[in-house]
Amino acid sequence: MLGTRGVPARYGGFETAVEEVGARLAERGHQVLVYCRNPEPSTPLPPLYLGMRLVELPAVRSRSLETLSHTALSAVHLLRRTRPDAAFVFNSANAPFLPALRAARVPVATHVDGLEWQRGKWGTAGRRYYRAAEAAAVRFSDALIADAQGIADYYAQEFAAPTDLISYGAPVVRTDTSRLAELGLSPGSFHLVVARFEVENHVDLIVEGYVRSAARLPLVVVGSAPYADAYTARIRSLADSRVRLLGSVWDQELLDALYCGALLYLHGHSVGGTNPSLLRAIGAAAAVDAFDVGFNREVLGDTGRYWRSPEDVSALVASAESDPGAQADRGQAAQRRARLYDWDHVATLYESLARRLAVGGPVARRPSGRRTGRTSL
Structure with a gap:
C-alpha cells in the first residue's frame, strides 16, 4: 500500500x-x-x-x-x-x-x-x-x-x-463522554466541526453561519492543515467568543467523546467522495447537517439535513438548539444507517x-x- x-x-x-x-x-x-x-x-x-x-x-x-x-x-x-x-x-x-x-x-x-x-x-x-x-x-x-x-x-x-x-x-463509536470535562464541555452542550482547513471543506461558511445565529451553545472546531495559513486566518477572523478553535486533536478517545457528545455535527466536505469523518460522526450517533452535495446525501440519506450557505447554517443551528430531542432521534437513525458501512x-x-x-x-x-x-x- x-x-x-x-x-x-x-x-x-x-x-x-x-x-x-x-x-x-x-x-x-x-x-x-x-x-x-x-x-x-x-x-x-x-x-x-x-x-x-x-x-x-x-x-x-x-x-x-x-x-x-x-x-x-x-x-x-x-x-x-x-x-x-x-x-x-x-x-x-x-x-x-x-x-x-x-x-x-x-x-x-x-x-x-x-x-x-x-x-x-x-x-x-x-x-x-x-x-x-x-x-x-x-x-x-x-x-x-x-x-x-x-x-x-x-x-x-x-x-x-x-x-x-x-x-x-463506519465504526460504531461508543465511548465515555466524561472526558469532555477536560475541555469544559458536557454531552449535548456544543456543536462540532471536524475538518481539514481547506476551502472545499467550507469551515469558513460554517463559522460564519454560526456567528450570525443567536446560538447559546459553543461551536467546537477541530482541525488544521499544513500550507493553509491564509485560510486558517480567515476562519479565525470570522470567529467570535462562542467559537472554540481546538486545532488538531490526536487523542482518539477524546475526539470520539466530542463526536458522541455533540448536539449537532456540521459537515462541510464537498469534493472528496465518501468522507471518514462523516462516517465516524454517524457511527457515534451524531445528528448531522451536511453541505448539500451528492457524496454526503449518499451517506446520510434522509437522516441528514443539508445546507449551502451561511444563512442555511444559521437556521439549522437555531433549529437544533430549539429541539434537542429531535437531534437525538436523528443521531440514532444515523447510527443505524452506519451499519451499511462495515x-x-x-x-x-x-x-x-x-x-x-x-x-x-x-x-x-x-x-x-x-x-x-x-x-x-
Missing part, C-alpha cells in the same frame, strides 16, 4: 483505510507492507504495526511535492526490494509512477480519491495536473477503486472506465480484488484514458 502518509492513521481517509483494511488483511494471514511518511522523524516508526510491515521513507515538505516525492521513493524501494503479488496505490496524483510498476509486472489497483482538481488549494497548473493524472490512472491501472457512487459515475461518464466501488467503513466487508472487497490482481483474473483492462466528451459531474 503506497501513496499515503501511512500508519498509524493520524490524518485522513486514505490513512484510515490503509490501517483498517491492512490490519484485517494481516490478521487473515496476508503479508501487508505499508509505505509511510513519519510526521515525527525524531521518533522512528516501529517495523510492525497491527501485523503490517512498515517502511518509513522521507518526503519533500512542500504542498505540491510531498506526496509525489514520497511515492517516487516508495516505488523505487518496492521495485528494488520486493515484488508484491498486488499493489494498491492511493490517489490518482501518483499516476506517473504506475507505468514503472506495470513494466515490472506488478499488478496495481489505484484508489482514485475524489475530484482533486476541484480543490481550491490548487492553481491552474495543479488542476491541469490532476486532470491529466486521472487519465493516466485510467490508462495504466489494472483496476480502479472508487469510494462513492458519485466517483464511480464520474469515471464512467468521463472515461467509460469501470471501477470497483469500495467505500470506507470495515470487515470493506476488507473482504480489497482482499477479493487483490486475489484477482495476483492471479490475473477478471480485472478489466483499462480504456485508453481519453475522455469521452460526455458531460462530467
Whole structure:
C-alpha cells in the first residue's frame, strides 16, 4: 500500500483505510507492507504495526511535492526490494509512477480519491495536473477503486472506465463522554466541526453561519492543515467568543467523546467522495447537517439535513438548539444507517480484488484514458 502518509492513521481517509483494511488483511494471514511518511522523524516508526510491515521513507515538505516525492521513493524501494503479488496505490496524483510498476509486472489497483482538481488549494497548473493524472490512472491501472457512487459515475461518464466501488467503513463509536470535562464541555452542550482547513471543506461558511445565529451553545472546531495559513486566518477572523478553535486533536478517545457528545455535527466536505469523518460522526450517533452535495446525501440519506450557505447554517443551528430531542432521534437513525458501512466487508472487497490482481483474473483492462466528451459531474 503506497501513496499515503501511512500508519498509524493520524490524518485522513486514505490513512484510515490503509490501517483498517491492512490490519484485517494481516490478521487473515496476508503479508501487508505499508509505505509511510513519519510526521515525527525524531521518533522512528516501529517495523510492525497491527501485523503490517512498515517502511518509513522521507518526503519533500512542500504542498505540491510531498506526496509525489514520497511515492517516487516508495516505488523505487518496492521495485528494488520486493515484488508484491498486488499493489494498491492511493490517489490518482501518483499516476506517473504506475507505468514503472506495470513494466515490472506488478499488478496495481489505484484508489482514485475524489475530484482533486476541484480543490481550491490548487492553481491552474495543479488542476491541469490532476486532470491529466486521472487519465493516466485510467490508462495504466489494472483496476480502479472508487469510494462513492458519485466517483464511480464520474469515471464512467468521463472515461467509460469501470471501477470497483469500495467505500470506507463506519465504526460504531461508543465511548465515555466524561472526558469532555477536560475541555469544559458536557454531552449535548456544543456543536462540532471536524475538518481539514481547506476551502472545499467550507469551515469558513460554517463559522460564519454560526456567528450570525443567536446560538447559546459553543461551536467546537477541530482541525488544521499544513500550507493553509491564509485560510486558517480567515476562519479565525470570522470567529467570535462562542467559537472554540481546538486545532488538531490526536487523542482518539477524546475526539470520539466530542463526536458522541455533540448536539449537532456540521459537515462541510464537498469534493472528496465518501468522507471518514462523516462516517465516524454517524457511527457515534451524531445528528448531522451536511453541505448539500451528492457524496454526503449518499451517506446520510434522509437522516441528514443539508445546507449551502451561511444563512442555511444559521437556521439549522437555531433549529437544533430549539429541539434537542429531535437531534437525538436523528443521531440514532444515523447510527443505524452506519451499519451499511462495515470495515470487515470493506476488507473482504480489497482482499477479493487483490486475489484477482495476483492471479490475473477478471480485472478489466483499462480504456485508453481519453475522455469521452460526455458531460462530467
